[in-house]
Amino acid sequence: DSGVTQTPKHLITATGQRVTLRCSPRSGDLSVYWYQQSLDQGLQFLIQYYNGEERAKGNILERFSAQQFPDLHSELNLSSLELGDSALYFCASSSGERYGYTFGSGTRLTVV
């Protein structure tokens, strides 16, 4: 157990639908990062939150949004889903980027 909890582990949904992925960071970590990994692709940075505030944005689609709550857990909302959104979505937490990330086990999203 890495200490970063992601739910659900698997999600199957239809095109056009909306889903929410949840992440609880490791105890003490203020930063949460979201990454997307499509089949046989590398890690694409989506967004970072630090103590409730958006800190950095990557290649996140407008259909996607995220937030970090006062208890530091974070949610990634994906709407108007398309087949191409099928991927592994990872959450990571960190006490500072210079220390590296602790990743959750990921949510495998399948859009049918």
Next chain:
Amino acid sequence: AQKVTQAQTEISVVEKEDVTLDCVYETRDTTYYLFWYKQPPSGELVFLIRRNSFDEQNEISGRYSWNFQKSTSSFNFTITASQVVDSAVYFCALSEASTGGFKTIFGAGTRLFVKA
């Protein structure tokens, strides 16, 4: 600009062979951090090592060793006497100072197949 290159897309070796995974980075900063992560077939991402730019000492952890050379901007990872359980995708990452803090980018990953 920040960049991490893992030129080897896939490597296949036979068990007990030694294998080196290459990582070349670009950065303008003098202070930066390098990492390796492992992603086994089960999918999770596991932190392996962190190295800061001021520490060029090589590190060995069991069958794993890392060679950091600032002169060639490389941070290579060697697995000695590889085992089937080493089969995974390995990602190299670079973290450098950026507006508002540090920014991390990942290489594209190297997929290692270790055959019995």
